[in-house]
Amino acid sequence: MSITNLIQSTLNLKEKYLSFDESCLEKQKIKGVEALVYRATLAPPPPKSCPSCDCMNENFSIIRHGFKTSTLVLPRVSGFKTLLKLKKQRFFCKHCHSTFIASSSIVEPNCFISKNTFHSVVCELKEKSSIVDIAKRHAISHATVNNWLHQ
Ligand SMILES: [Zn+2]
Known part of the structure; x- marks a missing residue:
């Protein structure tokens, strides 16, 4: 390989x-x-x-x-x-x-957070983890997670 x-x-x-x-x-x-x-x-x-x-x-x-x-x-x-x-x-x-x-x-145009990160966050939102915890786990801001939740 x-x-x-x-x-x-x-x-x-x-x-x-x-x-x-x-x-x-x-x-x-x-x-x-x-x-x-x-x-x-x-x-x-x-x-x-x-x-x-x-x-x-x-x-x-x-x-x-x-x-x-x-x-x-x-x-x-x-x-x-x-x-x-x-x-x-x-x-x-x-x-x-x-x-x-x-x-x-890998990413949407004009975005710097990968689609894989996005999908992982969406999965965790479904499990009702807290936004702060999810943001920390993925090394991104909680504002971003909050935006995705409301999309
Ligand atoms: Zn041209």
Whole structure:
């Protein structure tokens, strides 16, 4: 099993173009608390069409254009707060000159808390755990848990 497959299984992620390497994990103190910080790269090929102008990607009209890194909250691993520093492929459309970022199934667009964390929180809300406890267990704010409860 490759490192990428092994870690994706451990973190319960299923993402075709997501890769991890041998030095992808480090323990870091964040606000005085030890956390597991994983690094990964999401580098899918350019899409078939541009999400801004809908032009088809022909003759390399949509090209790779650097990366953007965001830090995402994952469910805890072995009791540790767990973060994913995700380096996401950026693309450039030569038709409309817009740039856009590769999307993934890990988080909703413009969100930094993973879908896995969201689902875990929703399960615990059904068990009637307290909002403060759930927020603590998932290393996120109780305001976020409160928002999700009311959604
Ligand atoms: Zn475009």
